[in-house]
Amino acid sequence: MNSSLSNPTVRASSLNSELTSSLRDAIITGEIKQGSRLSETKLAKRFDVSRGPLREAIRRLEGMNLVSHRPQQGVRVVTLDADLILQIYDAREALESKAVALAAQVMSSAEIDELHRLIDAQTKQMRENDGAHVPAESDYAFHELVIRGSQNKVITHALLEEIYHLIKMFRYQTLAAKHSSTNSLIEHRQIVYAIEQRDPVLAEVTMRRHIVHARDRIKQRLERASNQTEIDS
Amino acid sequence: MNSSLSNPTVRASSLNSELTSSLRDAIITGEIKQGSRLSETKLAKRFDVSRGPLREAIRRLEGMNLVSHRPQQGVRVVTLDADLILQIYDAREALESKAVALAAQVMSSAEIDELHRLIDAQTKQMRENDGAHVPAESDYAFHELVIRGSQNKVITHALLEEIYHLIKMFRYQTLAAKHSSTNSLIEHRQIVYAIEQRDPVLAEVTMRRHIVHARDRIKQRLERASNQTEIDS
């Protein structure tokens, strides 16, 4: 239940911080379902803590857009309907295309080398798998490197502490897609190329297209799923 | 001190919510100085509440990027140095240019009329003042209308609940600029025109230029201020 009570000398730096991570992951994986109410008393029992730290963790989740709060009525897990998903990708497109433009200007060569290592590893993983897919974790690692490479705290915070949690939640649950496509890897190579050329405009355009592609694929899936349920009913 | 304890029947919907606003405003206006430590015990006495709701309010301010937390050492108010200010405007450029592109596609004619009313009021205010400036509040109102007009929850949250608080804090303190320029009003008219034409590309480009202009002016001011202090020392 409690993930870190092993070494009493280490002092796991704060309970509410641990709770934030645990709750966040439980929401992302769907262990706590979309739209469901978060009962403070039940969660306090489940994690074996008092309600104080728990409430603080919930307040942080509010800032991550993972739960919404209504006074005197508690908090509910966000519901990822089609509209919201597409809105998330619009926000991501705006922020991450700007991030890569900045990264192309300020990223160190050491960081660019790291990007190469990631892509090489992804190429290898693709061959070892079915030859058409790359693990989602690897995909996240790539994007996180680029985002941090922008050295823009505000953009990095917005993307990694808010938008990406929602994207992971969507991919993990609604989609069962734990992989990204071959096209994705090709586009990643193009992005690294643009960064290497120190060409912010090319980098921005390439990243924007990469994300719009992903958005389009998702939109098609959602529309098909919507039609399907209409037929079913 | 306490802004709403008058009517006991009305029940001011939650103490920690009120605290969030009060603390936020105290930070934005500089009443609580940049870089200073927020003492929970002192603030609890000052607002005459217990530390529970206060801590929750502080957790919310964390999500707004207004304070940063270090375990076992409390929270400090963010410091708006030159780097951070420019990063904020880069993030704003990315998000708000996308917001206006979306707004151009989905805004209702009633909302567009509201934009016109605001601009007309600003024109009037400018004439009644020195003839060259418009109150900052009016400027915020315009941008907020456009942002909400995008109907994108994620972008709206990022801009209005995070980035704009930092911008207001900067304008209120570092800059003593409680006004925006004449150019600004002209650019606002161009933005409304693009929205009216239902031209998302033109709207996006115009908004981007509007924000880049503001960023450039700030950058010049900051560099002059920096040179000035070098001379002084």
Next chain:
DNA sequence: AGATGGAAAAATGTCAACATTTACGATTTT
């Protein structure tokens, strides 16, 4: 039988006290 009312239970909002850690200052030692 359905709807309306009230009472009980559970949930959120809040507070005061306890525990542990950090920081500051005084004292001691070199």
Next chain:
DNA sequence: AAAATCGTAAATGTTGACATTTTTCCATCT
């Protein structure tokens, strides 16, 4: 006199209990 160490005080982290509101369930009335 300067530096290091120890002790005290204050701050953060956490807990359990109290208050008010909301929800649910049951009984009663139409």
